[in-house]
Amino acid sequence: MRRPDNTWIKPPPPYPPIATNGTSHSLDDFICMTQGKGPGTVHSLSQFVHMFYKPPNFQQNTATQQNQ
Numbered sequence: 001m002r003r004p005d006n007t008w009i010k011p012p013p014p015y016p017p018i019a020t021n022g023t024s025h026s027l028d029d030f031i032c033m034t035q036g037k038g039p040g041t042v043h044s045l046s047q048f049v050h051m052f053y054k055p056p057n058f059q060q061n062t063a064t065q066q067n068q
Helices: 027-031 045-052 058-067
Strands: none
Touching: none
């Protein structure tokens, strides 16, 4: 967003804009599941689970180990 004097209220994010002068939007690039097209990476379900899943007692075990 910009102030009336055209200075930034907050700088724009580091990723490319959704809309530019040449396109109405680039949302298709953001939701595309083709590896290498658009920002980010595409993972299979097993890759996603391996990357983000932590067993339910992970934090409890970590806290218990830190208190010992």
